[in-house]
Amino acid sequence: MLLESQNKNKYLYDPTVKNTQWCHPVLYHIIQLHHRGLDVDQWYGELNDDPIQIEGYGTASKPEIAYYYRKYRLLRENGFFSPPDSGHLLSGRLSPGQIKSSLANTRQATFEVVDYCNLECAYCAYGKFYNINAPRGDRKLNTGTAKTVLNYLLDLLNSPLNQSHHQVFYIGFYGGEPLLNFPFIREVVAYAHQLKPVHNHFRFNMTTNGLLLGKYMDFLVEHDFDLLISLDGDEYSNSYRVFKDGTPAYSEIIKNIDTLAAKYPSYFQTNVNFNAVIHNRNTVPGLHSYFKTRFGKIPSIGELNSSGVAAAMREEFLKTYANIGTTLFQAEDYSLIEKDMFLNLPNTRGMKSFLQQCSGFIFNDYNEVAAAGNKTEAGKPPKQTAQIPTGTCIPFSRKVFITVQGKILPCERIGQQYSLGMADEKKVDLDFEKIADTYNSYFDRLKKQCCSCANWEACLQCIFYLNMDHPQPRCSGLLNDEEFARYLSTQLSYLEKNPQTYFKVMKEVRLV
Amino acid sequence: MSKESQNFWFILDNYVHVSVRGKSVLFYNTLTGKILEYSDCEPVSRLVKRLNSPRNLLVIGLTGKELANPEISRFVKSMRTFFMGDLIDASLTKGKPMQMAPYPNIQQDVEFIKKSPQGPIAVGDRMMKYVAEVSLFINSACNLDCGLCGSAHRQFLCCTRGKNTRTELESRSIKNLLQQLQGASLARLNILGGDIFKYSQWEQLPEILTDPALPTEKYLYSHYLNLAGQEHKLAQLPTDAFSLKIVVPFPVKKQQWEEIMNMPLLNRPGTHFLFIIAGETDIDAAEELITRYHLENHSYHPFFNGRNREFFRQAVFVDREDLEEARPTMREILARQCINPLQFGTLTILSNGDIYANVNARRLGAFAGDSIYDMVYKEMFRGSSWRRTRKKAAPCRHCTFNALCPPLSNYEYALGQNNLCHINPRT
Numbered sequence: 001m002l003l004e005s006q007n008k009n010k011y012l013y014d015p016t017v018k019n020t021q022w023c024h025p026v027l028y029h030i031i032q033l034h035h036r037g038l039d040v041d042q043w044y045g046e047l048n049d050d051p052i053q054i055e056g057y058g059t060a061s062k063p064e065i066a067y068y069y070r071k072y073r074l075l076r077e078n079g080f081f082s083p084p085d086s087g088h089l090l091s092g093r094l095s096p097g098q099i100k101s102s103l104a105n106t107r108q109a110t111f112e113v114v115d116y117c118n119l120e121c122a123y124c125a126y127g128k129f130y131n132i133n134a135p136r137g138d139r140k141l142n143t144g145t146a147k148t149v150l151n152y153l154l155d156l157l158n159s160p161l162n163q164s165h166h167q168v169f170y171i172g173f174y175g176g177e178p179l180l181n182f183p184f185i186r187e188v189v190a191y192a193h194q195l196k197p198v199h200n201h202f203r204f205n206m207t208t209n210g211l212l213l214g215k216y217m218d219f220l221v222e223h224d225f226d227l228l229i230s231l232d233g234d235e236y237s238n239s240y241r242v243f244k245d246g247t248p249a250y251s252e253i254i255k256n257i258d259t260l261a262a263k264y265p266s267y268f269q270t271n272v273n274f275n276a277v278i279h280n281r282n283t284v285p286g287l288h289s290y291f292k293t294r295f296g297k298i299p300s301i302g303e304l305n306s307s308g309v310a311a312a313m314r315e316e317f318l319k320t321y322a323n324i325g326t327t328l329f330q331a332e333d334y335s336l337i338e339k340d341m342f343l344n345l346p347n348t349r350g351m352k353s354f355l356q357q358c359s360g361f362i363f364n365d366y367n368e369v370a371a372a373g374n375k376t377e378a379g380k381p382p383k384q385t386a387q388i389p390t391g392t393c394i395p396f397s398r399k400v401f402i403t404v405q406g407k408i409l410p411c412e413r414i415g416q417q418y419s420l421g422m423a424d425e426k427k428v429d430l431d432f433e434k435i436a437d438t439y440n441s442y443f444d445r446l447k448k449q450c451c452s453c454a455n456w457e458a459c460l461q462c463i464f465y466l467n468m469d470h471p472q473p474r475c476s477g478l479l480n481d482e483e484f485a486r487y488l489s490t491q492l493s494y495l496e497k498n499p500q501t502y503f504k505v506m507k508e509v510r511l512v
Numbered sequence: 513m514s515k516e517s518q519n520f521w522f523i524l525d526n527y528v529h530v531s532v533r534g535k536s537v538l539f540y541n542t543l544t545g546k547i548l549e550y551s552d553c554e555p556v557s558r559l560v561k562r563l564n565s566p567r568n569l570l571v572i573g574l575t576g577k578e579l580a581n582p583e584i585s586r587f588v589k590s591m592r593t594f595f596m597g598d599l600i601d602a603s604l605t606k607g608k609p610m611q612m613a614p615y616p617n618i619q620q621d622v623e624f625i626k627k628s629p630q631g632p633i634a635v636g637d638r639m640m641k642y643v644a645e646v647s648l649f650i651n652s653a654c655n656l657d658c659g660l661c662g663s664a665h666r667q668f669l670c671c672t673r674g675k676n677t678r679t680e681l682e683s684r685s686i687k688n689l690l691q692q693l694q695g696a697s698l699a700r701l702n703i704l705g706g707d708i709f710k711y712s713q714w715e716q717l718p719e720i721l722t723d724p725a726l727p728t729e730k731y732l733y734s735h736y737l738n739l740a741g742q743e744h745k746l747a748q749l750p751t752d753a754f755s756l757k758i759v760v761p762f763p764v765k766k767q768q769w770e771e772i773m774n775m776p777l778l779n780r781p782g783t784h785f786l787f788i789i790a791g792e793t794d795i796d797a798a799e800e801l802i803t804r805y806h807l808e809n810h811s812y813h814p815f816f817n818g819r820n821r822e823f824f825r826q827a828v829f830v831d832r833e834d835l836e837e838a839r840p841t842m843r844e845i846l847a848r849q850c851i852n853p854l855q856f857g858t859l860t861i862l863s864n865g866d867i868y869a870n871v872n873a874r875r876l877g878a879f880a881g882d883s884i885y886d887m888v889y890k891e892m893f894r895g896s897s898w899r900r901t902r903k904k905a906a907p908c909r910h911c912t913f914n915a916l917c918p919p920l921s922n923y924e925y926a927l928g929q930n931n932l933c934h935i936n937p938r939t
Contacts, residue, residue, distance in 0.1 A: 005609070006606070006607075007605050007606040007608070007609070008604075008605045008606050009605050009607070009608075009610075011609075019526070019527065020612055021526050021527070021611060022598075022609045022610070022611050024598050024600060025600075025604070056604065057604060058604075067592075070595075074543055074544065075543070078527075101695065105638055105695075159694075160691055160693070160695050161695050162695060163638040163640035163641050164634075164637050164638050164639065164640070165636035165639060165640075165885040165886070165889045166635070166636040167634050167636050198885075199636075199885060355612065355617075358612065359612040360842075360843070361612065361614055361615055361616055362619070363616065363618045363619065364618075364619050364620065365619065365620040365638075365641075365642075366620065366642055366850070366851055366856060366898075367641060367642060367697065367857075369618055369846070369847045369850050369851055370644075370851060370857065492610070495569070495612075496608060496609060496610050497607075499567055499568065499569040500566045500567060502566070502569055502610070502612065502613070503566040503569075503613075504566075506615045506617045507615075507617075509617070510617075510619050510620070510621065510624055510625070511619065
């Protein structure tokens with residue numbers, strides 16, 4: 001694929017050899033001819049000694065053309081310009097064994113402790129902006145169910161299918177507001193302490209709105225919980241986070257956080273982090289400054305979920321919505337913020353993904369490096385193995401999520417209609433064959449689109465964010481060649497202006 | 513505009529490997545194999561320093577005046593001639609281009625993880641997937657008295673006899689090990705002795721070799737002298753469950769060799785002869801056998817016996833031409849900077865139960881007592897074999913060629929030097 005940056009520099013991106021390189025305009029012209037289907041060797045053979053006019057360059061003499069023709073040949077002989085066989089490369093399938101192994105290697109089990117909350121945030125994922133499939137209200141997860149799930153997982157974690165050792169396994173508490181059912185948390189923690197994982201050690205984590213921290217902080221500290229407190233910044237910035245009667249919750253939350261920081265300063269420093277939502281009442285620089293000054297912390301910042309917004313609420317949603325990039329780039333002290341927040345910024349993740357796709361210098365693990373180190377046949381690009389379509393995670397590769405009703409999901413961010421199994425006090429019902437069939441049928445329905453997508457190789461699209469209930473789901477991330485080239489050009493232009501970001505990503509970013 | 517006042521961008525191609533040590537700079541074109549070296553050339557050193565700066569990403573501005581410097585001019589011309597770099601009039605673009613510089617980033621890089629305890633992953637995260645090859649020395653018993661015994665297996669896969677005591681791996685323990693390796697990406701299993709036919713639990717081997725969790729590549733190693741008369745034992749093993757590797761040191765004993773050549777098992781697909789070569793005469797002898805007996809599957813394994821350093825200098829040491837001919841790709845070069853591709857993922861279990869990532873390195877643990885997970889974790893953490901690279905080894909770390917040379921092998925241990933080369937013998 002040929003690209004041009006905003007600075008009018010020309011680049012060649014070759015997905016097969018995984019290389020992106022600057023391209024001289026004359027070489028660019030020759031590759032353009034190749035892409036148009038012209039026999040370049042014949043074209044060159046028939047050239048006379050007259051110079052030719054090349055757009056963006058001017059006149060190219062015969063010796064110049066001869067030089068870049070030789071370079072074109074060199075690239076071609078080294079595997080460049082061979083189109084990737086996306087049909088074959090996207091023919092990967094999930095097997096039941098792969099899913100079972102994935103669960104045996106999962107890093108976290110998160111329990112939806114309750115489905116209710118003591119706040120009624122204006123932008124809540126279960127609030128007014130969204131089409132809600134399953135109404136939420138007053139349900140609690142049964143402690144027996146959680147214990148059954150932990151027993152089931154322990155068998156797998158202790159089995160030879162677990163490839164890890166000395167690895168942390170997180171038991172997570174999520175809501176609603178999880179501290180509204182503290183007895184559940186206390187009992188599950190006590191139970192987990194009795195279990196004997198061979199290859200893992202258990203830790204606990206929790207996402208909380210902080211309202212009940214005052215009451216339970218001693219317990220959380222005693223059990224070394226990792227805490228993620230949801231807070232959108234100062235009083236005004238946090239003003240979408242309100243009680244059910246509409247009164248702001250800020251002062252109560254802050255009182256608890258201050259008490260925690262004063263009573264357990266070392267714990268606060270090591271175990272507490274903040275998660276803020278960006279909207280029209282705060283900004284990235286404001287959040288950066290607030291959390292850094294007040295708590296000495298760099299927050300994670302997320303955007304409002306723009307999928308599933310009810311049509312009637314679209315206008316109000318858009319007024320509330322803000323984009324991280326926009327507010328960040330407007331900051332006067334942008335570079336300082338970027339330096340501090342580098343790993344927490346979505347564009348860092350995006351740049352890593354772009355470089356992984358285009359540079360050929362980012363590898364997921366040592367096996368990928370070792371495979372890269374295998375000698376390839378001269379002139380042939382490295383062999384690529386078939387992958388599954390879309391950017392969907394292999395189920396349970398990161399976590400297993402259990403809802404208040406005992407539904408088992410691969411993640412808390414996907415709709416409960418996509419439950420993969422059930423758990424109750426007596427048993428865990430997970431049919432790996434059925435799960436594999438379900439995923440593979442989803443992939444089958446999307447594969448045609450994936451094969452026509454220019455970004456198929458670095459796709460981040462999760463199938464569960466698409467409407468898979470529809471007989472012909474439409475991928476919202478589908479990119480044609482032109483759109484994809486525009487995306488690549490934008491990233492290249494960014495790196496031209498911010499070259500240091502390249503080495504920063506290569507040296508500092510590990511996002512597995 | 514005069515040429516002197518004209519500005520250019522000089523762009524280094526990102527398929528070019530650049531290595532700088534002191535005042536020496538090496539450029540290696542991974543597409544052509546061409547190597548260019550500059551020693552004590554101050555202007556080139558300065559340009560390379562600028563090219564390598566994170567601010568420049570392999571692109572620097574050059575003025576016409578700078579290009580008038582003969583050394584810079586010659587350098588730029590060479591770069592262009594060998595398709596390693598290019599020059600473009602800066603006025604043709606609105607701003608400076610960039611190149612993605614070849615710098616390896618491994619997302620699960622252990623050295624990185626060790627330095628960042630807050631990271632989402634840990635050293636032992638899914639580490640068993642790296643175990644790709646296991647060599648089991650099932651026993652030490654052997655009636656032969658080969659001169660190379662006790663040292664050859666430290667240089668390449670080869671049988672070895674116990675020194676004083678006779679030891680064996682329990683078949684139950686082997687099954688238990690293979691059970692533990694279910695989550696590994698095991699691609700190859702090697703079974704060696706002593707004399708494997710003296711293994712007292714031979715009747716357990718069929719079950720071990722047909723374990724459905726095992727890889728497709730399974731090899732049994734035997735000295736050719738131990739093969740004679742053992743067809744009935746081999747017949748007890750499922751024929752398609754393994755391939756035979758026949759170890760042949762020189763000189764061969766004619767009568768026994770003839771006997772072996774008449775064994776029908778030689779017609780088994782995958783039967784392979786490993787000729788152990790300690791000098792030129794051994795090569796001649798091996799070639800004669802290969803020709804006379806039409807041996808298709810064979811390989812030569814140089815053996816350092818302490819007295820044949822000169823043979824190694826001639827036959828094994830690499831020179832610049834060897835490297836240009838081998839033409840390592842950029843991906844191979846990146847891999848060699850992070851891992852040892854020859855040794856990564858291999859485990860060896862000796863008949864006394866000692867487990868190694870490399871038999872020449874420190875023991876990882878004991879077969880009976882320690883969990884294989886603990887041992888893999890140990891190797892992942894310290895990386896003294898799997899991540900043993902020339903970049904870290906003296907004197908190679910001071911040499912500009914270190915990423916082009918083959919990965920460190922066991923010969924470096926045997927000869928007691930890492931620079932098995934004619935390039936920088938005194939580096």
